Amino acid sequence: MSIGPFSPARLAPPAEARVTSPHRSSAARARVRRRQRHERLFRACGAAAISLGLVFVVALFFSILSRGYTAFQQTQLKLDLDFSPAALGLSSGAASADQLGGADYAAVIRQALAREFPEVTERRERRELSALVSSGAPHQLRELALVDPSLIGSQRSLWLTADDEVDLFVKGSFDRTTPEAQRRIKDRQIAWIDRLESLGRVRKSFNSAFFSAGDSREPELAGLGAALMGSVYTLLLTLLMSFPLGVGAALYLEEFAPRSRWLDLIEVAINNLAAVPSIVFGLLGLALFINFFDLPRSSALVASLVLTLMTLPVIIIASRAALRSVPPSIRQAALGMGASRRQTVQHHVLPLALPGMLTGAIVGMARALGETAPLLMIGMVAFLVEVPRGFTEPATLLPVQIYLWADSPERAFAERTAAAILVLLAFLMLMNSLAVVLRQRFERRW
């Protein structure tokens, strides 16, 4: 008889077909309900974890934002200044640059304040009055005079940076009902500020100095310029050194090196290096780059060398993972065409792995950007007024600057610390979005 695929014997149900199924009993229904309950519970745990994380992130952002946003504005006072040579303590006539540099600009401000408040005569009161204006204001005037010598002999109304305590008061960070003994700003000073305010001589403007100036003991003069430039120089150099090195190492290990005991050893070493505490890299940098190679202390060069050592294992691991995720069929196809190893890697594997490698590199860079501990070891904790102009000049970095400001006693540094954290976070987000953009630009399907 025929037993081909379509014979009647095949199509008929088997004689001993089961009538009762273990999947239809009430016990089975209970099992299904229990499984569904576990399923829901599992999912709820995940959702709870992510919401908890979100709550923390939102709380962090809210706390920093609410504390730091005021630092992006700076209070200024408008004074009618008299730049007559007499007031500046200069001998009359054309003034040389030397004289302009050494003139007494503080006196100009003192006299302007005295004209504004003629009733203030007592010595202590007059000192309190001049304290309304930042101690950096005379320097601002000197810069102005050096750029524009026609200032001398003229009379101008100029906006001058206010003292940090005045700044805090105007921004309303403490209220005037606090007993006088508990605040640095005196009742008299409050009265003067109120009067200046009623005359329209107080304003809050965008604090551009915060991004361009170097550090200062005076909060109203302190800026992130040195730290920002230091971070930019350091990261640039770190990327230039660690990306090619890391990708090269990953390529060799993944594509060319023969499997051996040595390779396993190197792999273990790299994985361990990625977990070494960063301060150890700082010590290594101190011993090697500064003490042995005698490179300039607290420079962007040394910082980037140390950070390169630190990020290399991360980049190597990410790059190897990216290489491994390239399907082997692509390599086989290329090799089967008669492409050499080098051609296979260069034409096919590397382009496909590059987005993953870039992402890994930027994650490593982001970690380097936020790193503080190793930098403490190589003398980056420097009070730096000058903005660095090269890789070998003394520099400081954003996280180090935050650390320094957080340590300062002046109240006004609190908001600047928060603002600096905001700048650091913005920097990080910029880098991460760059990673996303690069990923999408270079990603290819296979």
Added chain:
Amino acid sequence: MQSMTLDPAPSAAGTPAEGAAAQRENSLSRQSQPVPRAAPSAPERTLGEPRVRNALITSRAVSVHYGAKQALFEIDLDIGRHEVLALIGPSGCGKSTFLRCLNRMNDTIDGCRVSGEIRIEGQEVHAPELDVVQLRARVGMVFQKPNPFPKSIYDNVAYGPRIHGLVRRKPETDELVERSLTRAGLFEEVKDRLKAPGTSLSGGQQQRLCIARAIAVQPEVILMDEPCSALDPIATAKVEQLIDDLRKNYTIAIVTHSMQQAARVSQRTAYFHLGRLVEVGPTSQMFRNPEHQLTVDYITGRFG
């Protein structure tokens, strides 16, 4: 089984054991219930004619080890000029391993050792003076899963000629790309979208693109490792037709799991079993009148 184009072995189906089994289990298919009996072992010597006169590729005593495990045992097998040799056998029998020895793709596998002698036009492929890249240009390969590069159709085909320096200028490349795609029977389907990515084609088209890519390098031999296993019957028919056409210009070795395919496209067939070459012969003879019991069992579908 009745639907097979080439009925494998009427004599085998008529053995007494077969008849008894058929009566005992008449409600079940033969394939799913093998008859219990002592498994025949592979012969000491390969049956049939492993050698041919004026062969393009000769292999003598080829053994392959993966680490400690031996995958191929002393294989002697020739491939004649302008013939299609089908390599058949159950999974893991070493037919793909043998194929990959011919263009030294086994070199890319860690722990793989090949011994014995493989010559192409009399030249030893493992000789130190032979450049493996050159060898792979002469012995092209098409893989089981279509694996076009994630580049345009044009670049997929032009890649090989470019890296081997077969083309210099754009018009030359254009012409070679068109010729290769035409020969692979794909040009009419893709001529309007040569800039589209190769991965956007259907599975069958992708495989023909891979064949076009292989012939663009102008090899002497094309190795095909189950080229149709991921394709539907229509695409398979097209590729089989293509293999038949390519025989005029190339020598082809094809690994396949489909007996019908081996019967349709090949002139000679080699049957592998557990790393040994059991039997080789002209395809018609292998399917009509196999010598060894293992070959009989495999061809009639009793296992594998």
